[in-house]
Amino acid sequence: MKVMSIFGTRPEIIRLSRIFPLLDKNFKHIMVNTGQNYTKELSSVFFSDLELRKPDYNLKIRTGQYGTEIADIINKTEQVILKENPDLILILGDTNSGLSAIPASHHGIPIAHLEAGMRAYDNRMPEEKNRILIDHLSTVLLPYTNYSRENLIRENIHPSKIYVVGNPIVEVIEHFLPKIDKSKILEKMKLKQNDFFLVTAHRSENVDDPEQLKIIFSSLEKLHKKFKKRIIYPLHPRTLSKSKKIKIPKGIEIIKPLGFFDFTKLEKNALCLITDSGTVPEETLYFKKPCVTIRESTERPETIEAGSNILAGLDIENILGSVNQIISTKYDWKWDSSLGDGKTASKVLNILRGKLERRKI
Numbered sequence: 001m002k003v004m005s006i007f008g009t010r011p012e013i014i015r016l017s018r019i020f021p022l023l024d025k026n027f028k029h030i031m032v033n034t035g036q037n038y039t040k041e042l043s044s045v046f047f048s049d050l051e052l053r054k055p056d057y058n059l060k061i062r063t064g065q066y067g068t069e070i071a072d073i074i075n076k077t078e079q080v081i082l083k084e085n086p087d088l089i090l091i092l093g094d095t096n097s098g099l100s101a102i103p104a105s106h107h108g109i110p111i112a113h114l115e116a117g118m119r120a121y122d123n124r125m126p127e128e129k130n131r132i133l134i135d136h137l138s139t140v141l142l143p144y145t146n147y148s149r150e151n152l153i154r155e156n157i158h159p160s161k162i163y164v165v166g167n168p169i170v171e172v173i174e175h176f177l178p179k180i181d182k183s184k185i186l187e188k189m190k191l192k193q194n195d196f197f198l199v200t201a202h203r204s205e206n207v208d209d210p211e212q213l214k215i216i217f218s219s220l221e222k223l224h225k226k227f228k229k230r231i232i233y234p235l236h237p238r239t240l241s242k243s244k245k246i247k248i249p250k251g252i253e254i255i256k257p258l259g260f261f262d263f264t265k266l267e268k269n270a271l272c273l274i275t276d277s278g279t280v281p282e283e284t285l286y287f288k289k290p291c292v293t294i295r296e297s298t299e300r301p302e303t304i305e306a307g308s309n310i311l312a313g314l315d316i317e318n319i320l321g322s323v324n325q326i327i328s329t330k331y332d333w334k335w336d337s338s339l340g341d342g343k344t345a346s347k348v349l350n351i352l353r354g355k356l357e358r359r360k361i
């Protein structure tokens with residue numbers, strides 16, 4: 001039985017990291033890295049940290065211009081799909097690499113989509129369009145939560161194709177917790193517990209427009225002045241390329257993207273996270289830390305419902321007010337096991353095995 005996983009970015013590598021070894025053990029597993037995230041800090045560092053083997057293919061896709069990137073992903077993944085002729089392809093999430101679903105579906109290869117059904121109902125996001133396309137081309141849909149499952153059913157995807165499997169980030173964190181706890185990043189950066197803000201922001205709808213990016217930096221500047229706390233901002237290459245002409249205000253400490261253990265150690269110890277990431281609000285809920293999401297919409301309402309995350313939009317006063325509000329809350333948030341119980345990898349494996357064995361896909 002041959003299963004091909006196709007991925008290409010930091011969050012896909014992290015989330016799939018506990019699933020890859022099970023695929024290796026149970027199937028003939030072909031790992032295909034498109035190379036969508038190609039810098040060391042966003043890619044190879046995670047292979048060594050998360051104890052992953054080398055992928056079978058590194059497609060080194062051409063990134064940059066939208067059409068060039070998508071065409072290269074479709075072209076190069078089609079070539080490996082035709083060469084390997086897998087029984088099934090596993091895709092996670094909503095990145096351009098996931099558009100390998102287009103050639104897979106064209107050649108009649110069944111697709112299992114993990115992280116299916118997320119919807120922000122916001123078409124400004126390239127990821128929203130990718131999600132819809134990938135979901136509707138997939139054979140088996142594996143959402144994290146019931147909320148995502150309902151989104152799929154509302155789009156007329158038949159419930160018999162859907163299995164809720166929980167969020168795989170739980171088992172990644174739990175497996176690596178000893179290494180996270182051992183990280184020396186606090187000492188290295190001379191940071192004290194609950195005495196700094198941690199920031200990530202790199203979504204294209206936030207940083208591609210210089211005016212939006214200026215709002216982010218101005219908010220952080222005001223935050224520094226108001227709370228007198230250090231602001232640590234590991235800068236994603238996309239934001240770096242867009243911020244070349246912007247003067248970084250005082251108090252904001254720009255650093256390179258961190259490895260998973262150092263970053264999650266900072267998450268566990270920050271006063272509050274300010275982010276436009278999808279995964280960060282989930283991790284902060286898991287660590288019971290306050291989070292302010294600087295986006296207009298989210299495909300993950302579960303963290304807001306749990307109480308640990310405020311969707312502040314991209315408005316300076318509202319970001320400041322939201323931070324003030326969430327850090328003043330007396331909190332006892334909890335990661336409900338319905339969001340992910342640490343057994344996602346084995347559930348995914350069982351579902352693929354069952355489907356493959358009965359050739360029902």
Ligand code: UDP
Nearest residue numbers: 011014234257258259260263277278279280
């Ligand atoms: N992350 C990391 N180093 C960093 C910033 C983030 O390891 O400097 C991790 C973070 O813990 C999370 C993931 O990268 O697991 C989030 O990735 P990203 O925000 O790029 O993607 P999204 O979650 O929005 O899809």
